[in-house]
Amino acid sequence: MDSVCKTDEKIAADEYFNKLITSRRCNGIEVKLNETIGKGVYANSEFQEDELILKDQILVGIQHSSNKVDCLVCSFCFRFVGSIEKQIGRKLYFKNLGVSGCCDGDSSESGEDECVKYNGNEVQCGGSSSSHNTLPEGVVSSLMNGETALPYTDMFPLPSPISCHGGCQEAFYCSESCAEADWESSHSLLCTGERSESISREALGEFIKHANDTNDIFLLAAKAIAFTILRYRKMKAEHVDKKAKQSEPKQLLLLEAWKPVSIGYKRRWWDCIALPDDVDLSDEGAFRMQIKNLACTSLELLKTAIFDKECEALFSLEIYGNIIGMFELNNLDLVVASPVEDYFLYIDDLPDTEKEEAEEITRPFLDALGDEYSDCCQGTAFFPLQSCMNHSCCPNAKAFKREEDKDGQAVIIALRCISEKEEVTISYIDEELPYKERQALLADYGFSCKCSKCLEDSSSV
Template sequence: MACICPIDLQFAPEISALLQSPPSHETQEYFDNLIAERPCHGVKVKLDGELGKGVYADAEFKDGELVLKDQILVGSQHSTNKMDCFVCGSCFRFIGSIELQIGRKLYFKGLGASSSNHCPSDSSDEEDNSCAIEDANLGECSASVSKGGIALSQEFIESLMGGQLLLPYSEKFSLPSPCPCPGGCGEEFYCSKSCADIDWETCHSLLCSSEKSKPSCRRALSKFVEHANDTNDIFILAAKVIAMTSLRYKSLKEAHLKEVGSIAPRDATVNLSLLLEAWKPVSLGYKKRWWDCIALPEDVENCNEAVFRLQLKELAFESLQLLKEAIFDEECAPLFSLEIYGHIVGMFELNNLDLVVASPVEDYFLYVDDLPGSPKKAAEAVTRPILDALDDGYSICCEGTAFFPLQSCMNHSCCPNAKAFKRDNDRDGQATIIALRPIQIGEEVTISYIDEDLPYEERQKLLADYGFRCKCRKCLEEKAN
């Protein structure tokens, strides 16, 4: 396949402008405003000529103290994880009920391989739940069998998902009721109308597969998602970035036209200044083309590296063509170039942070296990067969990938003074950065991109994929020895 994208040639100047970093004063202003919006104001982003930018303490932090909670710019739950965790499509908080979460796990465990987030219970209307469950063909998952050989009947699983069966003490772990997608696609659910509206306005209105969208676009979008699930779901994140930027552009253009008292021109020419403004949140992430920056797998010999990287480029090209068929907008054409697409995916490869939200199902079973005497015995008469049937699956977290604008500014150290760590009360997808030791005012806040306990040479090899050699105190001391 020839990876030739006409847009890359037609809009070369616009693409070049998009890949340039904004002026330093605009960058500083952007991050200052972001920090002012966050709940933690004890940090500051500073621009550095050698490292690009870094996060510095603007207050003193004690060991174990919260340094920063950073909101997601764009994130996505892994497709395979959707079988185990029913979460908000915007903030990734668990939704529904303990019974629904457990019922879905058992349902998909019996059904076998499937990556759909839709099952008969994914509805905010209890009557609809019941009807859907009665109509569903659950013959292939009529029972999940526990390690002890106790079968959980189809009726039992249905009752959990439909809300007819309540587990003991589950009321202590209440979860938000599922709120459906505003477009009615049946694929995305949210913890609140607020989250649903935010996701709709941010990107989902362009990526919604509801019956309201054009059939051709819906089919193309379905093919795009299927391709991403079969190859690399990082493409889903890239699609969200393009959708987010396109919608921001439309909003900025509408505001601009109102301000100047004009109407939209008939020709769909690109307003580059507005497109750059819409692109700004993404432009500040460190980017290299995906097929250039991804680490060479150990099973690929150096002599085959060029072939390997060309295969990645072709994969990205296939994904982009499917996305263009679904949501292409002529006014935002430069965003659909292969060069831009490669840099977006590369940004996630180099800047992403694992999105992890602890499961309340694990907390529920731990609570039952900690009950005293007779209450525990009575509760376990119901929960033990469920726990055995779930096996290790009872503790699976929500897992995905996300880009966090402030966290991504944190530089690496092999002896970091902070780390990404979720506390017991952190129940959504925000990045939580905790101090590993006391941090003084003016000190740079650093995290480790890799396992810092590895030997020096192994650490340097892994960090080479990020484009630098580490010169932290630990590396300098070990190099000298």
């Protein structure tokens, strides 16, 4: 399977994208292949300003490990679950412990900080919680366990959390359908629970720890590989069930299973990752070798955990590097607004008398949360259609969540009127930056922008 990284040239993508667009019910667009710039998304009907162009579902995505102490969300669609009380109670519980979701792994010079485990992940514990107003442990526990109800939370209902089918107690879901979908698409191989289908739960735990300690982009790569393996097994079983007279070569089945992942633009991670500001150009070679070795270590741990002989080609370092590189270049931030923020804003907007009565109860909780009351779910994800959208420093569309968008899907909205056959573009960077800064940032994506704004700006430099 040496040609896996070049499957864009070998697999007819039109059929795949057409099916994808139909399933997303976004028939106002089409994906076209261009020999010069690769894939692009084009309008095949007119869009008005602020009109929805696309809602794209996640192919693979993760919530950042550090964010899990702040937000309890569905591990498949990333919708908030539980209740407003549970969300607030969990945050206050971990905050009272001194646990921070923003962990850089460094200890304080005084030695008072330490790391604790939460759902198998290390999170930072501060030596003191004096920087915020604390509530009694019993009050927090009562709120978290559903024994205390806050006023008006019935206006913000959340689905009850459903535990992982494998028993890992790390993944939770908003519905049985999400639990089943995640299990069938990747989690059955990546679950650390007793019913996991991994060949070594111990190795899987080591892989997850290594990813959390280094770069959680490895978790995305593992999801992509697990997704492909499970898709291959399902296609193989369906092929056997059909009792085909001529057996389909396993190589072709694997390529077909790989197709959804193959659509992303790929470069090896250690080649395309941007050089950090603190690394001198003279040390670039050593830095990129270090990144390659990091990926090699991660791959060996993953291989020990979920290796499948029939899918052996997926476990080459070349493939692994290209998968991670694809995520490095094509990912979109996964952001889901917190209903807790909406709740407190609702309280603040109540008529004066009702507001005063409600705040007698809610104010202590808001004060205890501090500025963190509005923390949203944060992660990273690969969206197959959104990843085909090209950049422009004068884009005609943007990723923007509306009030009704409560899960992790990518939402693309028109910034202005878009005519039929016009390419739909988004900005990968802050397009208000000066020309040279924009070009420097876009160089990390492997191209020089030649949009109308850049052509105009370059003439005045």
